[in-house]
Amino acid sequence: MAVSIAIETPLQDEVKTLVTALDAHLAPLAPAEFNFGLDLDEMAAADTTVFVARNGDSKAVGIGALKHIGQYEGQQLGEIKRMYTDPAVRGQRIGSALLEAIQERARSLGIERLVLETGVGEGLAAAVRLYQNHGFTECGAVLDYPASHYSRFFEKKLSA
Template identity: 75%
Template structure:
């Protein structure tokens, strides 16, 4: 399956559907106060770039976002948000294509460090492997997230 990844608006029904599916997947994994995903309106902000993966039939099959959070820990920092791959195409490297596009865009914007927050548990094991396979390493709490036991944090330093 060929996959294309492009920057797109989150205001499309297909993208909204992916966000809803992601939220449904995450809902049982942690109490509501420990869900930190951006909503559709927040995804339209000027500090956020949304990436959509599409298959040969132009169907939206994956989603990811890059939020430019500015300086943090002495480096210009970006946050990886809303990573999701439709269950029917998991294992076909859609998440990898999305994450590579996010990293490339971050470099082009001059972002020096990427961070992310994700949940814990078996329901997110594949996501954690994806981040580790792309050079992210586990770290302490990032940005203003609480260190609650419901989150794991990762970072990756980017080269120019």
């Protein structure tokens, strides 16, 4: 499937629908206090870039976001947030395309290290494989996230 990736506002119905689906997917996987997704207003903040994947019919089929944390522990840091692909099109490398666009944007912003928090278990196994296949390695808790058996943390150092 031909897919295009573009930076778009999260404040549109198609993105809201994908975020709602992502939240519904995540809700049964961990208690609410261990779901750390940005809401739509947070996604629309100046420090966050939202990427939307659209199919050949211009339908939104995936999302991902880059939050620019700024200087943190001596380096420019970015966080990957809200990665999601519509289940009807999974397996077509849309997540990879989103992740590549996020990394390209991070490099253009001078971000030296990307981090992310994701959940555990079979419901997120594909996400973990995606990150690992793109060179992310597991690390300890990042930013202000609590270490718990509900979360896994990954990082990747970026080169210019």
